Amino acid sequence: CVALSLLFDASGLAQESQKAAQPNTREASKVYPLDGSIDKNGAVWIVDRNKPGVWLFQDSQLKLEVQGSNKFRQPLNAVRCLAISPSGEMAIGDPATREVYRKDSSGQWKGTLNATVGIPVDLAFLQDGTLLIADLERRVLWKQSTPGTNPEILANVNPRGVFVDHADRIWVISQDEQQLVQVSKEGKVDAIVSKRVFEFPHQVVVNTQDQIWVTDGYRKGVWSWKLGEEPKLIVSGEPLQNPVGLFLVDDQ
Secondary structure: OOOOEEEEEOOOOOOHHHHHOOOOOOOOOOOOEEEEEEOOOOOEEEEEOOOOEEEEEEOOEEEEEEEOOOOOOOOOOOOOEEEEOOOOOEEEEEOOOOEEEEEOOOOOEEEOOOOOOOOEEEEEEOOOOOEEEEEOOOOEEEEEOOOOOOOEEEEOOOEEEEEEOOOOOEEEEEOOOOOEEEEOOOOOEEEEEOOOOOOOEEEEEEOOOOEEEEEEOOOOEEEEEEOOOOOEEEEEOOOOOOEEEEEEOOOO
């Protein structure tokens, strides 16, 4: 059985016009996929920074499901990350407005943090519906029990990525020396990777067998290893240019 995670490349998809570009140059892409998630029905949701918006891939069709504003500092102008709760609720992080958006009772996307965070760079839900927010600017991991309540600092871990596994354990990619840590629900931090191994880690996922995957932008690749072992670079180079987001499909 081959482990398979879906990846999203911050460099975007290649355009036909690149063929005419000068050597060692690459035109800006029209798409900028940064994060993704799969819902309980098997549909894939993809964050596109450049659209800006969120795409839905279902039944072999891709359509824009959430359209953000094209005006700077307006809602969903710089969508960066998303997460889907155990109950199926979606949350979308938007650094442009320092907000996390969720649908209200009327089906409209509304900010739920009162702009109290800095830059929401990744999101994850605990099994009880608590939302975890990795804040790139404030360098903390926030937790928000319900939409509209003020988030609380869970841990000072300088996070870039956050993931909640099948056992409700919290995994955090940190920009500090300890690049991968576990954080308890009380805020206790335990190092998993205690020294600098990755060059520019973005996100982490862990399956039910404690197999770990980490995207590394500067290495243009993905690391994977079993908990208790040493990280190994399993994929590197083309077609990956700067892999950022990843998620599990069928626990692989």
